[in-house]
Amino acid sequence: MNILAPVRRDRVLAELPQCMRKEAALHSNRTFHPRVSGACQEQRTGTVGRFKISKVIVVGDLSVGKTCLINRFCKDTFDKNYKATIGVDFEMERFEVLGVPFSLQLWDTAGQERFKCIASTYYRGAQAIIIVFNLNDVASLEHTKQWLADALKENDPSNVLLFLVGSKKDLSTPAQYVLMEKDAVKMAQEMKAEYWAVSSLTGENVREFFFRVAALTFEANVLAELEKTDARRIGDIIRISSNDSNLYLTTSKKRPKCCQ
């Protein structure tokens, strides 16, 4: 029995959302990996779509706009007053990707130094890390390296997707933005992260960004699931062939003379 309500119609992804900048993207393919779309069509996505909830953590300096970013996407609200996050908070978002249900757990963590030790205990097990900086504050971009290093201490770097997000785009003039973007794209390339610029006040790029996070996390999950199935199959083949050779050995007495 399915006790969950249907996925909201505006959380249905039928195509791969595109990156913002090709130079700083996790990949710039136009469509989902063919193995992933094939597996979805044939309903061979294993635990993805049934039990799997992917954890996404959002880190970055205090007041860069992490809570506002999550609230704009999940609740379509914006609060102009600053209320520090104490420790952590989280929101669940359900999607449907290529017909398969998929859930993200978005963890909003505290940027204030005094709450950092509480927040960092929740970093473990992330499948995606979103590092937020303020597009109008160069220091917050510089600090993203440290936020990433801290988050990666608790996670396997080869198994996690990274996103570098510049916030408060509405507050920069076009000229200021162009300058900041250059540094941000360079930073994203160094980190092997995908770069986005957003405004939670106007909503610019917020939905596009989270759709991209959901799609790429989903894609990585399904590929991992397919690799597990491949490994199991290879294991079976090795087991069967070793059983065969045992059979061969036990029946070796019957081998024709020419083979002995």
Ligand SMILES: Nc1nc2c(ncn2[C@@H]2O[C@H](COP(=O)(O)OP(=O)(O)OP(=O)(O)O)[C@@H](O)[C@H]2O)c(=O)[nH]1
């Ligand atoms: N103009 C503008 N202000 C924003 C935007 N995003 C956030 N703010 C403001 O920036 C302040 C901090 O936002 P938060 O989302 O609370 O920041 P945070 O990163 O969660 O802060 P901590 O919880 O301390 O880590 C608030 O006053 C927000 O209204 C934005 O896109 N544009």
